[in-house]
Amino acid sequence: MRPFVPLLAAVLSSTVMAEPVHLDVGDTHVIVVRPADLWDPNKKTVDAPLQALRIKKFGYQYVDASGAKITPRPSALLPWNGKIITPLSEEVTKLSAAKGFQSGPNIMYFIDRAFRIDPPQMATFMATQNGLYKAWASKQGDPATLTDRLQTRDNVNLLATLAVAAVGVNKLGADRVDVTNYFSLYPDIAKLTGGMDTLVPALIPIPLPEYDFSGFTQVDVRKVRDNYGHVGEIVIGYRQPKTAEQELAALAQAIATTAGVDTTEEAIAAARAKNYETRLAIWEECKAKPGCAGQ
Template identity: 30%
Template sequence: MKRMLRTRPLAIAMACVPLYCTAQPLELDTDAAHIIVVRPLDFWSGDTSMQRDTLDAMRSRQVSYDIMLDGTRYRGSPLVLQGVSDNPVTLGAQAALAARGTTLVRRSAYLFHVLDATVLAPADYAKFAKAQLDYRQLLVRREGDPRTLPARVRFRNIAGDALSIGALFIPVPGLGTAAGAQAMANSGIAEDLGNVPRPARAALIPAVLPSLDTGAYRQIDVRRVDFTPDTPGEIVIAYRSDKTPQAEQEALVQAIVALAGADTTADEVDSARQTDFKERVEMWDACVADGECQKEASNDRQ
């Protein structure tokens, strides 16, 4: 019989009140939309060099990004001889970041990529959030004991296994694997994934999302944010009425400022990562205690 993943981490996350709990998403508002931002910065990773470099970038208030809008990539950061792209989103974000003392540079250690929007019907939001929760638990199982992961990353370079973690669980075009299909079948995520509309599956990340009163929204856009394979991010924009270009632009500017960490300190990010690490340890230890994970085998596997 298929064994369903525990929902304990979701309960933990929902019970957390502080902003930086379990890499808890930021929730923002404009007149037209409610915005949820999951920042790559807030996730713990076994790649200690990357984690150190991004904190240094935060302390120096330097960030780089680009964004896809309706199939076209726009520069959020300047080149040597060119400024940011001439678009209301990139220009608005540049001004908002400058007002907060954050500089857009050609290539920062924190360089993220905002992908194009995928439309999600409000009625499907809870299914999407459940699939992400399962995905997060599978990520922990795939990585093994978080306490030994940094050493395994250093000595065996598993962090460079680009997209292998995502490929194991979420079979989007070009990423599906037989191992992934088996892992999904054994965990129960296949059933949850099947409830998510196919286009939205490519936007899934291993993260907890807050609940939404979906009856209050007309349309939801989801954008995946790529940084490193094990620390992606996400933008969810829930529109209260019909989506307009202006509403989207205002929401994206706020989301980019949040992603950049312009209103956050390096100490707050480090605290969020440590909270995330502690929960991963709890999830791993629970899996071992249940007999579903084998500590020694997991530590040697990578």
């Protein structure tokens, strides 16, 4: 498969992208790519985040510093199924309640462990992830026909390609993730990362905006997925040495934002439309060259 590096910047910068959320929380800068904001060609899953948004209920699971998976429950569902409350969950509950949201099983967001990336490596990380996204989108072919092709049950290759987006986020807390498919899909990963293997497990094939993290002391990247297969990302940059208090405040806001407490159905529709435009532009560039992956 041919690499997609040469025109990456041109395509992803000249095309309107689904806008991520930028937040300043204390001394941190937070970037949230909501799973719901990315275009979904699957008719069976496309409306799930919107339905949860309408009734203002969501659940989540996160991986703490020890690697344990924590699924908060602000109230006991059954007598033998008691509360699970942590300082982080209390803050998420407070932020969500202020917007009229509450805990519920309608949609679950799974927040992966934090991958620490040194700030000087972030430019490489962002460029590599956008290259991976471009290769992944090209592999799927024409987005205008993708929904119809998904309806074909024997389209195994396409379904496998779609599943690549979930690599590394379905085994939360794992020390390492299986990124074999990433290297086969996008061989330039090794060249772009310059042997920095620590960057690779943090990658996920979704568009990530460029941001200047120079002057920051640390950046944490977390993959996100929901129980319908949508994927997203949380990036937290620390301007000062990281503290538990800073992480709690930033991550709580990021989780609430991931769930959509500060967005609307109209805003999600607009973000998806922009992401679809990006997919069209990537496909147009791909099919204009010999050996296009999706042809």
